[in-house]
Amino acid sequence: MLQLAKGLSLLCASLVFWACASAVPPSRIADYVPADQPSDPSLLTSEPRLRAGLVLISDTSAPDAAPNLPDEAMMKLGEELKQEISQVLPVTITDVIPADGIRPLDGNRAQLADLAKKHGLDYLAVVVLSSTEQEYPMSVFVGWTTHMVPGFRRDNWSLLEFALLDVKDGKVLMRADGRGWATLDRPTVPDINQWYPVVWLRPQEPARRYWPPTYEGAPNTLRVVSFNQAARRLTTSLQHAWTDQLEEGSAARRNS
Template structure:
């Protein structure tokens, strides 16, 4: 009976943790575009000429109070290329160019994004905001497949990618979607077991899939890249759903 009760409490605890993680980190899109701009008014429809040609700007945000450091610039650039390709493959949207994010701040005003789009001659701009948060706490790490343990630490990373497709001329968002992911880094407190640690794995969706960072010092960056890449995969699915929902709403406004 005690085992059953304990199992129930563990299950409830996992559900509670998962529910909390679903809102971590919080959305940052309104901090950049403003709450009014990301509201999707029913009068603003998707363009009839498709595919939609747009620019893409990717912002690695670390301005929130509990924000983790962003992935390295090289990883952000690779992610921008991946988003460009995946959006083009799965949606009737062609990303013609990737625009620089220099000078874009969380000012809560879409004006700077409209200026960016007009400067580069695009009528539509896909704005992607990357954000994440982390926590670190002590654990015991197992040595290989044995029962021996030694002190270590675990770092959890929750990543979020938000995308808004904005009409540069109208100054409003046509479409919004997000993708979230959670990954974990386990490391020993002392060196000497490099054949097993540090290791990054996905939680809770695929805990058996592991990634070994190339260096101990660079392990936190590997964690952030793995987590953000998983968020990108979920973003594309969410973006497809948002597109279909938008189409259904336009065909039958009563269902919106």
């Protein structure tokens, strides 16, 4: 009975965590690509392989937004997304374009189109990055089970939102997103134990851990791990979206 109660407790905690994570952070892409912008997903199946630029927009405008990824981590994430998008969609990402000057919409809907034209592109893959964090005190185990010391736990929820734009006609060819979650545990003082600070994935992979290279840089490692999880899920979401478009196109041809 005790084991059953523990199992139910863990299940409830997991369900609550996932329910919260599915809405945190809230979507930010409408501040850059309006929700009412016309869509035309059929272009992906009717045109030869498209050539597009990739722009990563780090949105920290929300009151509870976490800090930006470090520049080096942003560059690495951009290169990884460049490869992944080119593999799962009929799109060749030619360049990762700096998002200099791109701001949340203030009535200017042309800023992304202007950016694409500046680089001689007809298509633009937009990825908006956002995340939020919550830190609270807790006790951490030193030696895992024998002794506990004061510490902190920080949870990070990250979101990558994707839109593929036809900048000539002002249409959206595809939308997708991916979410990530990660946790940082650390004692209140550095160098107290070789196992801390530690970043881990919960509740999905609690045994998988990452050790930040420094105590001070641990929050950045947390954000990198969380966004890497979001990138994996974005890739899966793009694969599903592309498969759905192919199936819809095939069904339409059969019925015509």
